[in-house]
Amino acid sequence: MGKTLRLDRILGNMGYGTRKELKKIVRAGLVKVDGEVVNKSSIHVNPYVSIIEINGERVNYREYIYLMMNKPPNVISATYDNVHRTVLDLLDEKYLVFNPFPMGRLDIDTEGLLIITNDGKMAHEVLSPKNHIPKTYCAHIEGKVTDEDVEEFKKGIVLDDGYKTLSSELNILESGDISKVELTIYEGKFHQVKRMFKALDKEVLYLKRIAMGSLKLDESLKPGEYRELTKLEIMTIKEKEES
Numbered sequence: 001m002g003k004t005l006r007l008d009r010i011l012g013n014m015g016y017g018t019r020k021e022l023k024k025i026v027r028a029g030l031v032k033v034d035g036e037v038v039n040k041s042s043i044h045v046n047p048y049v050s051i052i053e054i055n056g057e058r059v060n061y062r063e064y065i066y067l068m069m070n071k072p073p074n075v076i077s078a079t080y081d082n083v084h085r086t087v088l089d090l091l092d093e094k095y096l097v098f099n100p101f102p103m104g105r106l107d108i109d110t111e112g113l114l115i116i117t118n119d120g121k122m123a124h125e126v127l128s129p130k131n132h133i134p135k136t137y138c139a140h141i142e143g144k145v146t147d148e149d150v151e152e153f154k155k156g157i158v159l160d161d162g163y164k165t166l167s168s169e170l171n172i173l174e175s176g177d178i179s180k181v182e183l184t185i186y187e188g189k190f191h192q193v194k195r196m197f198k199a200l201d202k203e204v205l206y207l208k209r210i211a212m213g214s215l216k217l218d219e220s221l222k223p224g225e226y227r228e229l230t231k232l233e234i235m236t237i238k239e240k241e242e243s
């Protein structure tokens with residue numbers, strides 16, 4: 001909270017223009033700091049303490065954004081793709097100025113909880129393999145899922161590349177021609193859930209992430225919808241990062 005920043009950097013970070021453009025805007029007398037018109041875009045201001053207005057509009061400065069998306073199928077969790085739409089294509093311009101990126105990946109056909117942020121330090125620490133953040137998925141599996149499968153998941157499953165997964169918790173919700181399960185894993189190998197079932201000769205038909213650590217997907221979000229995380233939810237993820 002004690003940090004001062006150049007005024008043009010503050011406004012630039014919020015998407016109000018380039019340094020050159022902001023110099024002109026300030027010179028034109030369109031920017032006020034604490035009620036006074038300023039004439040230099042290079043002055044230092046504490047954006048969390050001072051009231052900054054541009055063209056009469058109050059600037060609510062922040063450095064980081066944290067969004068929760070219910071990722072829909074057929075979009076890629078990446079910042080750029082030359083074939084498919086990415087999750088960033090679903091965001092409003094007002095968030096894109098922060099240069100956000102998806103925290104981790106879900107496959108193109110996987111749905112559900114995806115955090116989108118520009119807080120690189122947090123993302124790096126949360127995604128660090130040593131953190132073992134639990135990730136819970138709801139999955140539909142072709143054929144019956146049995147108590148023996150539950151035991152296998154608990155013991156750890158040897159994947160196609162020889163890697164043995166950590167113990168995971170499989171809960172059978174419905175077993176039948178198409179079974180419904182919930183699975184919690186503590187790591188995030190490439191296509192992990194699909195490969196775990198494949199190792200037991202089973203196919204995942206549908207996959208949706210419903211929780212990461214204690215952060216649960218807000219079920220009121222329809223596929224493709226997103227919202228900002230609450231302060232409490234941000235703290236929940238950061239706590240995990242520190243533990």
Ligand code: URA
Pocket residue numbers: 105106107108110190191192193194195207
């Ligand atoms: N496991 C998978 O197989 N796919 C995902 O998208 C996430 C976990």
